[in-house]
Amino acid sequence: MRRNVIFGTLVGLVLVALAAWIANNTTWVDVTIPMPAKGEARSNPFYAQQRFAEALGARTSWDRTLQIPASGAVIVLADWHWSLSTSRRESIKRWVESGGRLVVDRSLLDDDEFETWSGIVQRFRDTETKDDNDTDEPPEQCRSYDLIEPAAAPGAAKATPHTLCSFFGAFSFLTASRNVVWTLGNQSGAQAMSVRVGRGRVTAINAWRPFHLRELFDGDHGWLFVQVTGLRRGDEVHFLSEFDHPSMLALMWQYGAPVVLCAAGALVLGLWRGSVRFGPLAPVSDGARRSLAEQIRGSGHFAAHHDGGDALHAACVRALEEAAARRVPGYRGKTTRERIELLAQLTGYDRDGLSEAIHHARLRREQELAGTIARLESARRRIVEANTPVPSPASPVHGTS
DSSP: OHHHHHHHHHHHHHHHHHHHHHHHTOOOOOOOOOOOOOTHHHHOTTHHHHHHHHHTTOEEEEOSSOOOOOTTOEEEEESOOTTSOHHHHHHHHHHHHTTOEEEEOGGGTTOHHHHHHHOEEEEEOOTTSOOTTOOOOOTTSEEEEEEEOTTSOTTOOOOOOEEEESOBOSSEEEEESSOEEEEEEETTEEEEEEEEETTEEEEEESBSSTTOTTGGGSTTHHHHHHHHHTOOTTOEEEEEESTTOOOHHHHHHHHHHHHHHHHHHHHHHHHHHHSOOSSOSSOOOOOOOOOHHHHHHHHHHHHHTSGGGHHHHHHHHHHHHHHHHHHSTTGGGSOHHHHHHHHHHHHOOOHHHHHHHHHOGGGSOHHHHHHHHHHHHHHHHHHHHOOOOOOOTTSOOSOOO
């Protein structure tokens, strides 16, 4: 008992010491965790940009496919395939040259066709010759950039540096071969640039998906969005991206719903026409059962009308002879005349009438055959059912055949 008390006391002291150490070495602080997006913000990557632009007096839309807007509108492209469609590319070119404002991200900067048309080229620095001021900063670290406007008046006040975070390239920069409206950069080079093309302008940002999701709230990204779009009250801003493009089925339904419906209807009709049926087209009537007498009469009518009734007459004669042979011993050994005499005695019918019914069926007309068959069947039944004594084999008969 004493040993258990000592052991329990030691365990308790260890637990108290452990709890005291955790309490002294633990700091409780509040951490703000952004809540997950809900509703439209969960499915629309441009939701924050649209609400921001609308708050500044612009009209916005997230277009799933390219619809050329008015010449004074703004189009923001992200993850866009410039060389995918010639007609689409040429439509954007004509729209910009007529006065449109186009904003693109880094996905278009490695396309030779876009570089030739816009004059904006992406260059890469030699990493082996970078100076001590260049650092491989992590993507989440913010950096300071200056806005440079070549058309600014001499002696104008220097613009305030702006802080941009996370999405700019560390070892690449932009250059231009045509008139530059403004550039944004630092000692590492220009990271955003706007040039004139016709009556419009093209602005390129050396970043993947700028202003995407919550990145609008980092650093001075709101200011940058206004700067690259040239946003003014009443502007029309269209956001397009092929990062989350519609599926093939969705595109088929969007552009060819009537054809899809007709094809589906034809397929359903073809399958229905060639399918195996589970039952007859009409309900099966209940099978009627006939009695034995009806079956016999039906068979008799068939035999009477087949080969002139010879088979039916022969069957009736055979049945009469078998009934007499079972009742009269030695019947089959008697002559024809003796058989007729015995049948007349057993049935009570006239001898000549029985002889004519048995031996002269072919001389009768078809209408008289039924009477002959009836007489033979009646004679058979009398032999089977009658109690007439069987004549003795020694009894004399009238004449011989």
